[in-house]
Amino acid sequence: MKTTVKLENIDPVEIYGAGNRVLEALCGWFPQLKVVARGEEIMLEGSESDCAGFEEKIRQLVQRRLHKRNLTPYDVEDLFDGENTPARMVPAGDSVIVHGLDGKPIRARNKTQEDMVRAYFENDLIFAVGPAGTGKTYIAIALAVRALKRREIKRIILTRPAVEAGERLGFLPGDLKDKLDPYLQPLYDALGDMIPAKKLNDFMEEGIVQIAPLAYMRGRTLDKACVILDEAQNTNIGQLKMFLTRMGCDAKFIVTGDASQIDLPDKRESGLMHGINLVKDIKGISCIFFRTEDIVRHPLVNKIVKAFEKTEK
Secondary structure, eight states: OEEEEEOOSSOHHHHHOGGGHHHHHHHTTOTTOEEEEETTEEEEESOHHHHHHHHHHHHHHHHHHTTSSOOOHHHHHHHHTTOOOOOOOOOSSSOOSEEOGGGOEEOOOSHHHHHHHHHHHHOSEEEEEOOTTSOHHHHHHHHHHHHHHTTSOSEEEEEEOOTTTTHHHHHSSSSHHHHHHHHHHHHHHHHHTTSOHHHHHHHHHHTSEEEEEGGGGTTOOBOSEEEEEOSGGGSBHHHHHHHHTTBOTTOEEEEEEOTTOOOSSSGGGBOHHHHHHHHTTSTTEEEEEOOGGGOOSOHHHHHHHHHHHHHHO
């Protein structure tokens, strides 16, 4: 189906946003719809339901613009808040997982990341294993933020093992939170790319977003949540079992790790690969393995990882 939506009595820039960010945010909710905007006309090509849905959201944005100075991508998110939007498969390629700050689209950047996104929608437990810089944790957090924004879950829980929980932590200044924050900072950084600082602080105060060391998971049942265990190579098999058995109803669990960066005193105690071998054939569990070719940081990181791998072998 082809149709055209015409903006009347309003400057299109006021609806599209600076750099078309508002329009791009809206398009992210209609991945199967082809959208071409030219001035006051927006040409649509896709299913009848998508065209009708897109046109209705444009109408709502116009009404919203009449009551506020500027539109942002967050206004688009507000249009969908409260809707019982089913979890949809994110198509491979140019699909947007979630929009970060200033409308920045966050999407899979290579095939392995696309495999991880696809696995998330098809399974309840995902292992993502590979070298540093492949985006495992970042994609996991993006998927969690997406699910929270779409009301598919009620909370995000991020955890890491504090492998130096003895002497070195004791010498750090501050209370327990201050001592543990350096271990959890990469998780804060990723969340800060996707959720405004004030909103993130509110979420953390309300318990909607929780960041805690792995030891704090014991005894809990985690339901209606996306739970991410980062740096899982620094868990032993008992800790990994404890974490996996926290899974409650309507929960998604993502375990990320790098088997080449084990910080435990005895590297043989790492339970990550042992645990994967135990559960990999269970239906509902998916294992994604990243390679050095999947590194998305500075090009030198790829060469550095390969150099260390060669030496270790």
